[in-house]
Amino acid sequence: MITTVALREELDVYSIRKQFPVLSREVKGKPLVYLDNAATTQKPQVVIDALVDYYSNYNANIHRGIHTLAEEATASFESTRDAVTRFINAPSREQIIFTRGATESINLVAYTWGRQNIKAGDEIIISAMEHHSNIVPWQMLCEEKGAVLKVIPFNGAGELRMDVFEELISPKTKLVSIVHVSNSLGTVNPVKDIIEKAHQAGAIVVVDGAQSTVHLDIDVQAMDCDFFVFSGHKLYGPTGTGVLYGKQHLLESMPPFLGGGEMIKEVSFEKTTYNDLPYKFEAGTPNIADVVALKTAFEFINGVGKQKIREHENALLIYATKQLEMIPQLKIIGQAKEKVSVISFVLDNIHPQDAGILLDNSGIAVRTGHHCTQPCMNIFGIPGTIRASFAVYNTKEEIDILVKGLHKAIKMLS
Numbered sequence: 001m002i003t004t005v006a007l008r009e010e011l012d013v014y015s016i017r018k019q020f021p022v023l024s025r026e027v028k029g030k031p032l033v034y035l036d037n038a039a040t041t042q043k044p045q046v047v048i049d050a051l052v053d054y055y056s057n058y059n060a061n062i063h064r065g066i067h068t069l070a071e072e073a074t075a076s077f078e079s080t081r082d083a084v085t086r087f088i089n090a091p092s093r094e095q096i097i098f099t100r101g102a103t104e105s106i107n108l109v110a111y112t113w114g115r116q117n118i119k120a121g122d123e124i125i126i127s128a129m130e131h132h133s134n135i136v137p138w139q140m141l142c143e144e145k146g147a148v149l150k151v152i153p154f155n156g157a158g159e160l161r162m163d164v165f166e167e168l169i170s171p172k173t174k175l176v177s178i179v180h181v182s183n184s185l186g187t188v189n190p191v192k193d194i195i196e197k198a199h200q201a202g203a204i205v206v207v208d209g210a211q212s213t214v215h216l217d218i219d220v221q222a223m224d225c226d227f228f229v230f231s232g233h234k235l236y237g238p239t240g241t242g243v244l245y246g247k248q249h250l251l252e253s254m255p256p257f258l259g260g261g262e263m264i265k266e267v268s269f270e271k272t273t274y275n276d277l278p279y280k281f282e283a284g285t286p287n288i289a290d291v292v293a294l295k296t297a298f299e300f301i302n303g304v305g306k307q308k309i310r311e312h313e314n315a316l317l318i319y320a321t322k323q324l325e326m327i328p329q330l331k332i333i334g335q336a337k338e339k340v341s342v343i344s345f346v347l348d349n350i351h352p353q354d355a356g357i358l359l360d361n362s363g364i365a366v367r368t369g370h371h372c373t374q375p376c377m378n379i380f381g382i383p384g385t386i387r388a389s390f391a392v393y394n395t396k397e398e399i400d401i402l403v404k405g406l407h408k409a410i411k412m413l414s
Contacts (some may be wrong), residue, residue: 030363095348120146158334185334237297
């Protein structure tokens with residue numbers, strides 16, 4: 001919860017910044033101020049080194065080779081699975097499926113569990129603040145199966161209307177897919193309450209943790225979600241990496257997503273038998289190098305300490321909110337009581353893209369547009385927002401630079 005406190009410097013943010021090579025560069029002659037972390041975080045040198053080390057010293061395909069490089073690559077790849085298991089407190093490593101990202105993880109559930117279990121007249125519930133990747137797969141499934149997609153609205157502060165959710169859920173509800181933290185509003189949704197109510201109705205729950213995994217402590221067992229997804233590139237890891245966690249009995253009951261090598265036990269022209277978990281869902285050569293380096297990203301986060309990171313980011317959010325609220329022409333979009341380090345806002349009579357271009361001219365990287373949440377923007381009656389999002393390496397001084405850049409943009413564009 002956002003409370004009024006001074007910016008805490010309980011971690012040495014300036015030493016942390018030195019671990020991220022890109023933060024020392026200039027953009028258009030100005031020091032880079034990177035405030036687009038909800039889109040992707042920058043990578044510390046140790047993650048970059050892990051990628052280089054794999055390709056330099058033990059690049060090989062995994063699981064099937066018996067030579068030394070193959071065994072080393074396999075061991076490193078599988079050690080990341082163990083790291084993920086610990087990071088989200090999964091019951092077993094077999095329940096961790098590697099994908100290309102949260103989007104592919106959601107699609108995997110929609111195409112396998114969804115096609116197998118959703119029938120005409122069934123209902124799927126999502127929220128009005130979902131990312132497109134948690135809307136479109138369920139729309140496609142509903143169109144194919146004749147199912148009904150229902151939407152939980154939110155109030156003016158960007159908080160889910162739980163009273164309406166309780167009205168929407170019924171014996172027809174088969175699946176609820178909900179974002180843990182909104183990428184465009186920063187809202188932290190009450191997923192545990194949603195999961196409990198969905199389970200009482202006999203529905204399963206998918207939690208989109210793309211934005212929450214880097215900020216919040218994730219315990220899938222305590223949460224009791226049926227599926228949990230996230231992307232590696234949003235938590236200081238490489239792009240093209242993602243995770244699907246699922247309850248074991250559900251994963252075992254689901255058909256494979258893709259066919260090919262590794263996901264099989266035996267193949268003949270008459271019949272194929274599928275591999276055990278997790279390999280049933282990991283067909284073909286995976287993104288080995290990036291998955292190997294993903295473990296290093298977890299080690300970086302654990303080394304700094306998630307609580308310290310969270311306290312620092314929350315202090316930045318409080319400071320930035322206060323500074324932005326002092327700009328008369330600025331309106332913050334989404335002011336939920338429970339938020340993480342995302343601030344979306346609009347400027348009077350100024351298109352977000354125009355402001356974004358001027359900020360970039362000052363070396364300030366923010367995100368502008370609808371943030372892949374067009375329905376959410378439509379509810380607010382706006383085409384998009386300017387979004388500043390914070391990470392462990394951001395500072396109070398960078399927020400001051402953002403505020404100065406906004407004043408300059410307002411003066412030039414008004």
